[in-house]
Amino acid sequence: MELPVFYDEAEEWSNALLLYDAALKEISTKLEILNNEFKLAHQYNPIEHITSRIKTPQSIAKKLRHNNKELTVDNIVKYVNDVAGIRIICTFTSDIYRIADLIRKQSDIKILKIKDYIIQPKENGYTSYHMIVSIPVFLSDRTVDTKVEIQIRTIAMDFWASLEHKIYYKFEGNAPEHIRNELKECSKIISYLDQKMLSLNEEIKSCTQEQLGDFKQETPG
Ligand code: 0O2
Numbered sequence: 001m002e003l004p005v006f007y008d009e010a011e012e013w014s015n016a017l018l019l020y021d022a023a024l025k026e027i028s029t030k031l032e033i034l035n036n037e038f039k040l041a042h043q044y045n046p047i048e049h050i051t052s053r054i055k056t057p058q059s060i061a062k063k064l065r066h067n068n069k070e071l072t073v074d075n076i077v078k079y080v081n082d083v084a085g086i087r088i089i090c091t092f093t094s095d096i097y098r099i100a101d102l103i104r105k106q107s108d109i110k111i112l113k114i115k116d117y118i119i120q121p122k123e124n125g126y127t128s129y130h131m132i133v134s135i136p137v138f139l140s141d142r143t144v145d146t147k148v149e150i151q152i153r154t155i156a157m158d159f160w161a162s163l164e165h166k167i168y169y170k171f172e173g174n175a176p177e178h179i180r181n182e183l184k185e186c187s188k189i190i191s192y193l194d195q196k197m198l199s200l201n202e203e204i205k206s207c208t209q210e211q212l213g214d215f216k217q218e219t220p221g
Helices: 007-042 057-066 073-079 093-104 155-170 177-206 209-218
Strands: 047-054 084-090 110-116 129-138 143-154
Touching: 007 047, 007 073, 007 084, 007 093, 007 129, 007 143, 057 073, 084 093, 084 155, 093 129, 093 143, 093 177, 143 155, 155 177
Parallel strands: 084 143
Antiparallel strands: 047 084, 110 129, 129 143
């Protein structure tokens, strides 16, 4: 990653980046283990896929400016919660809470903040479940609790967020009203779709093997 503007703190920044990178790796491994265990027990993957990223220096600087804080490594570590970010994409809304619960039960992870934008969507229609957590990173001479933002959302929520992000940047945060309204409408459709897919899945799960056999006989081909 490119050095940010604070060249005089280059070493501190490199150390901070090492911690953020290690924290992302630790959480990714934990999630992979949980997903594999779940698959073995239930023949089903709650996690579709996972992405992770370190926030760009430009985006970090913007956030600090927005909070009227000077651009220093100390301030980044203290005030920017999402320098290290992981996004978990699931199939169903119920998987989101299941995964959040599994993360909560990991004894070395501390939950610092929860933002449930599913129960309380943002004004623009954004839905997702956010957790700010800290995880210990074991170095040769010390252990450092390092912050990571975990975003958990369904495929449909992610689809919406990607488009909204594109539109936000295209119009520099000032999209025309009709586009903002359409986006809100799409958010409602997505929430409806997520609910429908979940109840359909529940219905399929509750079907007994016998019922499934009958269903197959009824369906030609
Ligand atoms: P990028 O490019 O992902 O880095 P906090 O200090 O954590 O309490 P913050 O950062 O406002 O305050 O928290 P919040 O609301 O949890 O948002 C953090 C991240 O969530 C954002 O990071 C986005 O990734 C995502 N997000 C939040 N709101 C929206 C939204 O309305 N639309 C989309 N598409 N994503 C959103 P950044 O820094 O904005 O961006």
